[in-house]
Amino acid sequence: MGKGDSIIVAVRVRPFNDREKTRNCKLVIEMPDEETTVIRDPKTNDEKRFTYDHSYWSHDGFSEKKNGYLEPTDPHYADQRRVFEDLGRGVLANAWAGYNCSLFAYGQTGSGKSYSIVGFKNNKGIVPIVCEELFKQIADNKKKNMQFEVFVSMMEIYCEKVRDLLSSTPPPKGGLKVREHPKNGFYVENLTTVPVNSFKEIEAKIEEGTKSRTIAATQMNATSSRAHTIVKITFNQKSSKQAGGTSMKKSEINLVDLAGSERQSAAGTEGDRLKEGIVINQSLTTLGRVIKALHDSQKAKSGKKTQIPYRDSVLTCLLKNALGGNSKTIMIAAISPADINFEETLSTLRFADRAKSIKTNAVVNENQTERALRELREENLRLQSQIQGGTAGDASNEEIEKLRRQLAENQKEMEEMEKSWQQKIAEEAAKHASGASEKVEMEAKKKKMCHLWNLNEDPALTNVIVHFIPVGESVVGNKPTSSGNFIQMSGLSILPQHVTLKNDGNNQIHLSPCSEDLDIFINGKPVHGETQLQQNDRVFFGGNHLYVFNNPTKKGIRTDITYENAQAEIAQNHAAALGNRGLGGGSKRDLILEEELMSTLPLVQRANAMATELGRNVKFEIVLVSPEMRGLTSGLTEIWVKVHNISEDTYFLWEKSRFMNRYYGMQEMYEAKQDGSEDWNMPKERDPFYEPPDSPVFIASSVVFLQSLAYLIDVEEQFPIVDLSGQEIGLLTVGLSPCSTTGKELRGEYVEDPDQLIGKNIAFKVKVISAVGLPRRILKSNCKYRFFGSKKMTTTATVSGNTPAYGHEETFQFKPVTKEVADYLANSNLYITFWGTQRPRGASSRKNSISTIGSNEAREGPNKAKRVERLVHQAKTSENRNISVKALETVLKGVDDNENRKTRKQSMKKAGSTTIKSRSGSKKPKAK
Ligand code: ADP
Ligand code: MG
Numbered sequence: 051m052g053k054g055d056s057i058i059v060a061v062r063v064r065p066f067n068d069r070e071k072t073r074n075c076k077l078v079i080e081m082p083d084e085e086t087t088v089i090r091d092p093k094t095n096d097e098k099r100f101t102y103d104h105s106y107w108s109h110d111g112f113s114e115k116k117n118g119y120l121e122p123t124d125p126h127y128a129d130q131r132r133v134f135e136d137l138g139r140g141v142l143a144n145a146w147a148g149y150n151c152s153l154f155a156y157g158q159t160g161s162g163k164s165y166s167i168v169g170f171k172n173n174k175g176i177v178p179i180v181c182e183e184l185f186k187q188i189a190d191n192k193k194k195n196m197q198f199e200v201f202v203s204m205m206e207i208y209c210e211k212v213r214d215l216l217s218s219t220p221p222p223k224g225g226l227k228v229r230e231h232p233k234n235g236f237y238v239e240n241l242t243t244v245p246v247n248s249f250k251e252i253e254a255k256i257e258e259g260t261k262s263r264t265i266a267a268t269q270m271n272a273t274s275s276r277a278h279t280i281v282k283i284t285f286n287q288k289s290s291k292q293a294g295g296t297s298m299k300k301s302e303i304n305l306v307d308l309a310g311s312e313r314q315s316a317a318g319t320e321g322d323r324l325k326e327g328i329v330i331n332q333s334l335t336t337l338g339r340v341i342k343a344l345h346d347s348q349k350a351k352s353g354k355k356t357q358i359p360y361r362d363s364v365l366t367c368l369l370k371n372a373l374g375g376n377s378k379t380i381m382i383a384a385i386s387p388a389d390i391n392f393e394e395t396l397s398t399l400r401f402a403d404r405a406k407s408i409k410t411n412a413v414v415n416e417n418q419t420e421r422a423l424r425e426l427r428e429e430n431l432r433l434q435s436q437i438q439g440g441t442a443g444d445a446s447n448e449e450i451e452k453l454r455r456q457l458a459e460n461q462k463e464m465e466e467m468e469k470s471w472q473q474k475i476a477e478e479a480a481k482h483a484s485g486a487s488e489k490v491e492m493e494a495k496k497k498k499m500c501h502l503w504n505l506n507e508d509p510a511l512t513n514v515i516v517h518f519i520p521v522g523e524s525v526v527g528n529k530p531t532s533s534g535n536f537i538q539m540s541g542l543s544i545l546p547q548h549v550t551l552k553n554d555g556n557n558q559i560h561l562s563p564c565s566e567d568l569d570i571f572i573n574g575k576p577v578h579g580e581t582q583l584q585q586n587d588r589v590f591f592g593g594n595h596l597y598v599f600n601n602p603t604k605k606g607i608r609t610d611i612t613y614e615n616a617q618a619e620i621a622q623n624h625a626a627a628l629g630n631r632g633l634g635g636g637s638k639r640d641l642i643l644e645e646e647l648m649s650t651l652p653l654v655q656r657a658n659a660m661a662t663e664l665g666r667n668v669k670f671e672i673v674l675v676s677p678e679m680r681g682l683t684s685g686l687t688e689i690w691v692k693v694h695n696i697s698e699d700t701y702f703l704w705e706k707s708r709f710m711n712r713y714y715g716m717q718e719m720y721e722a723k724q725d726g727s728e729d730w731n732m733p734k735e736r737d738p739f740y741e742p743p744d745s746p747v748f749i750a751s752s753v754v755f756l757q758s759l760a761y762l763i764d765v766e767e768q769f770p771i772v773d774l775s776g777q778e779i780g781l782l783t784v785g786l787s788p789c790s791t792t793g794k795e796l797r798g799e800y801v802e803d804p805d806q807l808i809g810k811n812i813a814f815k816v817k818v819i820s821a822v823g824l825p826r827r828i829l830k831s832n833c834k835y836r837f838f839g840s841k842k843m844t845t846t847a848t849v850s851g852n853t854p855a856y857g858h859e860e861t862f863q864f865k866p867v868t869k870e871v872a873d874y875l876a877n878s879n880l881y882i883t884f885w886g887t888q889r890p891r892g893a894s895s896r897k898n899s900i901s902t903i904g905s906n907e908a909r910e911g912p913n914k915a916k917r918v919e920r921l922v923h924q925a926k927t928s929e930n931r932n933i934s935v936k937a938l939e940t941v942l943k944g945v946d947d948n949e950n951r952k953t954r955k956q957s958m959k960k961a962g963s964t965t966i967k968s969r970s971g972s973k974k975p976k977a978k
Contacts, residue, residue: 057373057408058380060104060137061087061399062128063387064162068614072641075388079395081105081126089396092389100399102383102406104136108162109387118172130173133166137380138176141303142183144378145285148299148414152306152372156401157384158394159275159310164510166382167307168256177281177305178253184285185249199286199471202252203243204259206266208277209718210332210364213266215259215279216242218481223726228367231459235375236367239455243284245474254489256281257514264504264511268594269541270721271656274508275310276331276714278365288419296419304372308365309334311401312394333365338401340366344374345404371410378412381405423467426460433457492516500557502589502597505613512613517597519559524551526591527564542593542659542720543569549591551583557601559583568592569655574619588616593659614648621648639686646689647672650706653713654691660720664731666739667696673703673774679751681835681843681883692774693741698890699827702741703748703774712738749773749828749884752782754835759814760804760875762788762796771821771884780823782833782882789813791863804876805869813863814875816844818882824852831886837862838874 063079080088087105090097111124122129141151153176155163169175174182188198204215211225227239246252259281267274283303290296309331339359347356358374360366371377383402385395433453440450466474495501495518504515517526517537524535529546539548545565552560562580563570570577571590583589586608587599596616600607621644650672657670671692677685691709693702704712715738722730734740750773758765764787771780788796791811801807818833832848833856846858864871 055378055410055412057405057410058104058137058140059102059383059402059406060106060133060380061100061102061383061385061402062106062133062162062166063087063109063385064165065109066387067160069645070386070388070390073388073390075390077109077387078389078392079109079385079387081107087385087399089392089399091396092392098396098399100403102402106133120173130166130169130175130179133382134176134179137382138180138183140378141176141180141380142187144412145184145283145301145303146187146287148287148301148416149412150302150304150371150377150415152304152369152377152379153382154304154306154308154369154372154380155382155384156308156311157398158312158386158391159508161310161386161391161395161398162384163307163382164508166384167305168510170509177256178249180303180305181252181283182249184283185252195290195292197286197288197290197471199284199288199474200246200252201243201284201286202246202255203241203282204256204280205238205241205282206263206277206279207333207364207368208272209721212238212241212364213262214238214240214242215262216244216255228364229455230367232456235371238368245471245478247475252283257489260511261514264506264514267506267508267511268504268515268539270724271542271594271660271717272721273714273717274506274511278309278333279307280368281305298417298419298422300415300417304369304377306369306372308337311398313397333363336363336366337369340373341401341404341408344408348407348409373408374410376413376415377410379408379410419467423464426464430457430460433460496600497602500553500559500599500601500603502599505588505596505598505611505616507613509613519551519553521553521555524553525549525564526551539591539595541595542656542663544591544593544595557603559599559601561589571620571623574616574621574623586611588619590616590620593656617648617652618644621651643674643687643689646706647674650689650691650709653709657691657709657713657716660716661739664716664719664723664739666737668739669694669696670709675703675774678753678879678881679774679883681751681881683836683878683881695741695890698743700741700743700888700890701747701827702745714738743829743888743890746885746887749824749831749886750779751881751883752784754782754784754786754880754882756786756875756878756880759786759788760807760872761802762800762807762812764788764795764797766817766819769882771823779825780821782821783819784882785815785817785819787815787817789815789861791865793861804872807867807872807875808869809866811863811865812867813861815859815861816880818846818856818858820853820855820857821884822853824854824884824886826852827888827891828852828886829889831884832856833858833882833884835880835882837880838871838878 063081066075066077076092078090078092080090082088083105085101085103085105087100087102088097089100106128107126108128111122111127112120112129113123115121120129122132137153141153144151153167155167157163164170165173165175167175168177184200188200191198202216205226206213206215212228213221214226226241228236229239230236244255246255259279263274263277263279266272267277281304283305285301285303287299288296289298311334336359339362343356343358347358350356360370360374366373372379381402383398383405385391385398433456437450437453437457440453496516500519502517502519503513504511506512506514519537520535522535524537525531525547526537526539526549527547528538528540528544530536530538531547537551545568547564548568549561549563549570552562554560560580560582561570561572561577563578566578569590569592572581572583572587574588583599585599585601585604585606588611589597589599591597596613598611598616654670654672660666661668661670671694673690673692674687675690676687677683680688689706691704691706693704694700695702719730719732719738732738734742750771752769752771754769755767758767764785766783766785768781768783770778771782773779788799789812790796791813793813793815795815796812814837816835816837818835821831821833824831828851830848830850831854833846834843836843837860840862844860846856849856
């Protein structure tokens, strides 16, 4: 490797994905030479420069060969072969030399970690090529006195639990145990280790592991991007000496595909009491801390030992050698090229930069078998006497247990050493038929028989599960039936008998739901009765199961179906069915919104399904919240989640990031229950479904017209208070007074044109006086708004009751008024938002009464000009130059009532929000 023992760090940038293309993303990465990566901040255009051992440009400059391989058309482009030649070759050479090697891939979800490590189809990644080459080289090196052994294991770390991916028995409660061996360090107890004889066998094993990952992710409702996958290959070279005895070189190769590195946005946890309760990914967070500690201690040099927190997570225990011990280590940092991922990419580049300085200390693992055996025997004698002494003496049970375990481990190691390779292979073969032929069989079957294949948000887990549909009737469900054909699907929302699939023998397949109210969708549309499946149909069985139907005896099988477009059609049909504004309007804003909706909708559905299964009386619902609704004058419509706690009859609004945080907590709780854990049921303060009534919640908002100020007219007006579903729930009384800069209210100094204010020193007083009609459940509330140019939100006092008198006054000075200020007053509105705490049901009246106070007051609309004209006219002629509500009502009486209502509706749609009912959610809570 030629660089001493520093970790080798490579950065690789992938092409734009579909999402980035439709969004017209800008490229922010440049790689001017083979080592340098430059990232540009899309906001400021500032550039940051990093150097690594390798900077791989895989963004453009390639074309797709017939067999799907992406080959360079420009020498700048780094293809899979090149990455293997640079990094994989080194891994192989080190394995032959008897070093331990580790290769890990870091980066946000979708950045290309799996692509580099495992690869897709003909674009094989490092793992398969290393394995293939290893067996080739073994074949080339076969000598009489040499014996080669290769073993493989595969595991996943999810929520600090280790799952054996090659085990055929059900996983133990709480996962496999991680133990520490005094000499060899941390290891996973009872992890399946399979001897393999060929590349085909190892490939079949990795496929088997991927399949169990997919099944577990679907069943546990887990997000695969949050799991770490480790493939471990052990390579032993045994040579018998002429003088007798054998020596063995041993290399352990750890290939680690890390969980997505995306950080939780701070906004999501801000003010959320639960933030301590949910550990998003302890292993990944700890890895960051370990790398930082190693980096700092390397830099400090002064011999000052820093404590490295390896023990704080399962992943860092298992990677201890890879990071700071006996290993030659390589890190690939995968990055997105797009501006929208700038923050994440920068954070990945920084992480990779810190990793560069870390040094490991690899040694050749070579020993004389006979001596090793002798040492193990001696140690075991010592252990035995210690155990005997301990049981008699004062050693704790725990210590004795530990000694016993060590003894057992040693014994196992000795047995393995004494067993011949042929014995090991024969034992493995006896366990089950070879996996390789199974796969061939399945591929052949796929060409003949109707089947469903799975879609997963992770492309690596897509088309991994296949269900064949034989002639006759098959039941799909989570409990095998005693008779007939059965297709197992487990997890969220799947009933013991969910649907039946009938194959009439001519490859006509009919699907019938077993119950009326199931969430079954075909191509995004709900189905209730018997339906015949057509070629390429996307079938959503509820919860987490999405499949594509193919009839291989017929033409027209599509190859372009992805998880994303299958989700998109569900979201689109969903929105359309609710009569919502057409999504997919084509503008960038619409695209972003559609995409957000698409990614959030399935999560909200699953959250509802989890709530039902965990006995939480809570309903989640997506709401689209306009920037105006949030008290902002500009910005994008956002997706928030409305939470209705039915037992306490409280409502909350979570921003998407907060929902995501909570969602992960729900997943963990669900998984703990599935896992049979006794303490899955969280107390209220740690329950991700629960929000205490005194958490501040967004209630509603009001749009306040400012035009009067543009004409220096003093008004006191009432404005409708509109809740998220666009309903008028009450009225807010606001006073707006032009003032001198000393605070004296100006009366009668109106102007005819707002431009006349420009250059004058004027102050504007905003009075948030009182509100009526807030929901009864509101205990205390306050209002927030942002006046032109203010950096901070202005907040009123917090007042009890549903007819609060806020009595708030704030003066905003302009010395002088600029054109922007004059324009703002003349054309913009002040968006006032209401926030409050709630009283849970039982504490007061049970009804969620939201009084609607009839008002004909129009919000903004085409009558604005006319309205202003009248207002000014009134002001001029009125004795009392302070325009009152009465006067305004008189002004508005002149406007046609019908038109008025229409205008109001339109403007509310614009300023308000749209509610989207989740498919599996309850009826939208209707305000009365
Ligand atoms: P991760 O494992 O980091 O979540 P993936 O490896 O699954 O990301 O990559 C996401 C998508 O991007 C996949 O469809 C993959 O094929 C594609 N991709 C990633 N890296 C490259 C690359 N270097 N060249 C072409 N496509 C890539
Ligand atoms: Mg991946």
